[in-house]
Amino acid sequence: MKLNKCIPMRTFFSVVLLILFSASLAGCWSSHEINNLALIGIMGIDQDDSGQFELTVSIVNPSPGGSLGGAGKMQSTAIVETTTGKTLFEAMGKLSSTLSKEIYLGNLGVVIVGEKAAQNKMESILDFLKRNTHIRPYVQLLVTREKVVDIVKAEPQLKSNLGSEIQGIITNRHYTHLAVIRDLSQFLKEFSSDTRDSFTGEIQLAAKNGINIAEKTKKMEAGIAQKETKGMGHNKETLSLQGQPYLRITNTLARLTSKKLEACFWEEVN
Amino acid sequence: MDETLVNEVRKRLSRIEIDGILESSYIEAMIQDAPLSPFPTIFNTERPDRLCAGLLEGKVAILTEGTPFTLTMPAVFIEFLHSNDDYYNGGFPSSIVRWIRGLGLLVALILPAFFIAILTIHQELLQSPFLIRISGNREDLPYPVLIESIFMIMTFELLREAGQRMPRLFHGSVITLLGILIIGQIAAQSGLVAPLTVVVIGVASLTTFILPNHAFQQVIRYLCLPMLLLAGLFGFMGILIGLMVILTHLINLRSFGIPYLSPISPSRKEGWKDVFLRTPWWAMDTRDPAVGVSNLRRSGDDNFPKPPTHQPKENQNEIE
Numbered sequence: 070m071k072l073n074k075c076i077p078m079r080t081f082f083s084v085v086l087l088i089l090f091s092a093s094l095a096g097c098w099s100s101h102e103i104n105n106l107a108l109i110g111i112m113g114i115d116q117d118d119s120g121q122f123e124l125t126v127s128i129v130n131p132s133p134g135g136s137l138g139g140a141g142k143m144q145s146t147a148i149v150e151t152t153t154g155k156t157l158f159e160a161m162g163k164l165s166s167t168l169s170k171e172i173y174l175g176n177l178g179v180v181i182v183g184e185k186a187a188q189n190k191m192e193s194i195l196d197f198l199k200r201n202t203h204i205r206p207y208v209q210l211l212v213t214r215e216k217v218v219d220i221v222k223a224e225p226q227l228k229s230n231l232g233s234e235i236q237g238i239i240t241n242r243h244y245t246h247l248a249v250i251r252d253l254s255q256f257l258k259e260f261s262s263d264t265r266d267s268f269t270g271e272i273q274l275a276a277k278n279g280i281n282i283a284e285k286t287k288k289m290e291a292g293i294a295q296k297e298t299k300g301m302g303h304n305k306e307t308l309s310l311q312g313q314p315y316l317r318i319t320n321t322l323a324r325l326t327s328k329k330l331e332a333c334f335w336e337e338v339n
Numbered sequence: 340m341d342e343t344l345v346n347e348v349r350k351r352l353s354r355i356e357i358d359g360i361l362e363s364s365y366i367e368a369m370i371q372d373a374p375l376s377p378f379p380t381i382f383n384t385e386r387p388d389r390l391c392a393g394l395l396e397g398k399v400a401i402l403t404e405g406t407p408f409t410l411t412m413p414a415v416f417i418e419f420l421h422s423n424d425d426y427y428n429g430g431f432p433s434s435i436v437r438w439i440r441g442l443g444l445l446v447a448l449i450l451p452a453f454f455i456a457i458l459t460i461h462q463e464l465l466q467s468p469f470l471i472r473i474s475g476n477r478e479d480l481p482y483p484v485l486i487e488s489i490f491m492i493m494t495f496e497l498l499r500e501a502g503q504r505m506p507r508l509f510h511g512s513v514i515t516l517l518g519i520l521i522i523g524q525i526a527a528q529s530g531l532v533a534p535l536t537v538v539v540i541g542v543a544s545l546t547t548f549i550l551p552n553h554a555f556q557q558v559i560r561y562l563c564l565p566m567l568l569l570a571g572l573f574g575f576m577g578i579l580i581g582l583m584v585i586l587t588h589l590i591n592l593r594s595f596g597i598p599y600l601s602p603i604s605p606s607r608k609e610g611w612k613d614v615f616l617r618t619p620w621w622a623m624d625t626r627d628p629a630v631g632v633s634n635l636r637r638s639g640d641d642n643f644p645k646p647p648t649h650q651p652k653e654n655q656n657e658i659e
Contacts, residue, residue: 088580101462103459131474230468
């Protein structure tokens with residue numbers, strides 16, 4: 070029996086059309102090798118003195134074969150880069166020109182916005198974040214009164230990268246009822262509302278919040294336990310959430326009083 | 340037994356013109372409904388109990404001189420996922436094993452494809468720590484993950500085939516497994532492939548052994564490769580298209596006029612007792628209705644075991 074009689078032409082064309090249509094939806098052009106991606110865990114946006122955007126990102130630099138040593142904490146370092154531009158796209162373009170890998174924002178966990186940028190440039194920032202298809206809608210949005218670069222340069226304490234560290238702090242703040250953190254989609258919803266004001270939490274360096282953090286490591290050498298204390302006496306640059314969140318009232322930032330904060334919680338609960 | 344089925348088998352057998360038949364697969368190839376389909380539509384077994392079970396279901400069997408393999412027909416898809424041990428163990432463990440086997444089918448077919456799709460196109464689905472870990476492992480590797488996976492699959496297939504041809508003295512299957520492990524580890528250590536690729540391809544390759552029928556196992560093993568290419572080129576969309584094509588093909592297939600996916604599609608509730616669950620024997624009172632037997636009842640109505648209704652007589656001697 071001939072092959073063309075065994076496979077009806079209609080079936081053949083259906084399969085060809087199916088493959089062609091699927092090719093137009095996704096394809097090799099969408100594929101990116103994972104080791105060619107510059108994974109950005111945290112992004113900071115601020116405004117410099119000349120009124121330009123100042124973009125600071127922390128790019129995870131995973132060590133080759135980092136997990137071959139077995140289970141446990143992955144040893145990865147981070148590179149912090151800062152660029153400026155009239156628009157965030159321009160700043161991003163400058164950033165891209167310095168990197169040998171493709172910028173990947175799919176795993177961006179936190180966006181920190183400086184106080185000045187939050188007051189003057191919030192619409193442009195949200196526009197940039199919303200337009201990028203890789204950025205997840207539930208990326209956490211925080212404001213800081215300190216230098217954004219200092220926040221992005223802070224070291225994670227218990228997690229392998231700063232983005233995960235801040236997300237962990239936000240998720241596990243059981244003993245504090247003060248900080249109200251909004252993710253991008255929630256903030257956007259409130260920002261575009263005519264009747265509601267948008268607000269989110271503030272983050273600052275732990276030292277500024279009166280928290281002393283020191284790292285203690287123990288090395289075992291030739292059966293004798295030696296204690297080594299690193300950084301004792303001065304704070305590691307780690308982060309903590311500030312209790313009072315910022316409220317946006319027609320392009321100005323104001324700190325919530327405890328009464329207003331209670332009102333926010335009441336609104337959330339109900 | 341359905342007379343029309345027997346007559347159809349006779350008709351197809353009488354059509355064969357060949358100088359010699361050395362094995363039952365010769366007959367199988369010349370009487371099946373869809374000769375171009377990779378899926379077997381005739382069940383072959385060398386176990387007498389499996390053959391008898393087929394006959395009790397109302398199927399037709401062909402015994403060929405000079406070979407231990409017999410053919411039973413019609414065959415349905417779900418039959419290739421069932422093992423004869425299912426019927427000899429209790430209903431509860433057998434049902435769980437059937438679910439595990441179903442999972443094994445999915446793992447063997449789409450796990451490597453899923454892995455490729457996530458690593459090349461859908462990285463956003465991975466959690467950040469996992470993504471960083473994988474990225475660290477893949478740093479400075481020479482080949483893309485798709486090429487790497489194809490390379491690993493080809494290595495496993497070469498070793499498996501070599502193990503099968505190896506004299507019994509050398510314990511071929513043991514050497515195959517050890518070879519897979521050792522070569523995989525050395526390839527990962529020498530920086531040719533990522534350790535996770537070895538794990539995923541190794542798990543998928545070994546999982547194919549969970550499928551009881553050899554012919555069916557081979558089909559799933561080889562279908563893994565086109566799925567892998569589709570995933571590498573189109574991501575999850577490719578996997579979905581691949582699964583849709585396979586499912587459409589399976590729905591179209593017939594085995595001696597019986598739909599290949601019966602009793603799932605078309606659905607017959609009597610047949611569901613022996614599909615995903617293996618109901619206890621007292622509940623399996625009907626045969627598979629898809630086969631078209633005239634006598635659908637397999638057993639009596641009252642096979643459910645009950646405790647005795649009367650009190651056993653007390654031992655008079657002990658009382659005295």
